[in-house]
Amino acid sequence: MTSLPPGDRLTPATLATDENRLSALFGEVDDLLPLWIAEPYVDLAPAIVEAMRSRAGTGWYGYETRPGEVIDAFWSWASDRHGWTGSDLITTVSPSVGTTIGVLVDRLTSPGDGVILQPPVFTDFKPLVVGADREVVKNPLVITGGRYEMDLADLEARAADPANRLMILCNPHNPVGRVWSLDELVAVAEICARHDVFVIADEIHADLALAPHAWVPFASASEGTGVSWAAIHGPIKTFGIAGLCDTLMISDDEDVSAAFRDASSRFHLTRNNVFGIAAFTAGYADGAGWLDELLTLIAGNAALLRDGLPDGIELIEPEGTYLAWLDFRALGMDVPELAEWLATSARLALSPGHWFGREGAGFARMTIAAPTDRIVTAIDRLSDAVR
């Protein structure tokens, strides 16, 4: 049994998370330990919970105009935590990351155009591209010495094809946990500028960089390169409130922002959720202490995995996100075997790597924003299953 590190103060989430999907995805397995969805499996920031109670207590849930403070709350947070001030940028509210990507793909490309993705990557990107009759163009990440990097020469070749109009960058990267460096981001910006490829930077995990790694806004990397871009932000991953509230689209491009606003107003994407407004502002105003504790918990859990995984399973060192990307390739299982083994032998509901593209085969993703005893249990189950 691995021992618990100090500082495991966050308590387990009291409500089960989306249990219905568990059996649909992993089968009817007794005592399955769910660590698969990308959200914190701990009690959420007290400031947010209190804001929900307080908003519920008003007993009034009609139309509520979104106050200007919502966007101010984000910029005050971004400036305090990341030293990023966006006074020259245009910030627009969007119901979700997927909505922003869907609208931008629709508005900035035409059917048949190529959209560059860097697999293994977040599962929603591909359907958003394919569903719009655009082509997925892969610029796979490469793993060297246990660390993922971008293949910039391949990116240059893909970007040079005039059919490829857009790239979706994930920073920090779900699922491999890279926090891209300034140099890497500048290289992406320069390549995409040279070939007139628009960059959507999904930065929804920006607050989850793990020290000593620091997240760099694509906005900063793009300066002086001439690349066109939009970045996606918001509190949904930071505070585990994806079921509750909005996200933001940020860009320096007036035309792109206007195109988004136009779609937003045509399809009424601006409808507010009164709880969402309250959660958004409360998280950014008062959630910093909770997030610091969460980051400590994640770092401690990553250390446990680093030292405690059995032979045959390796941790890909996470630089950010609360997702651990585990390498099972040495165990020599094919895709269906690994998925079955994880659920039935290890009794763990992890996201099998092939969900993120065939480049993820042989890997699995584990959420480590969870009480440490659950990570210890997961390690013990993996060790038993390997034995």
Ligand SMILES: Cc1ncc(COP(=O)(O)O)c(C=O)c1O
């Ligand atoms: C990188 C990334 N983007 C987007 C999302 C989902 O955002 P939304 O539900 O707002 O579309 C997730 C969820 O895990 C994610 O990891």
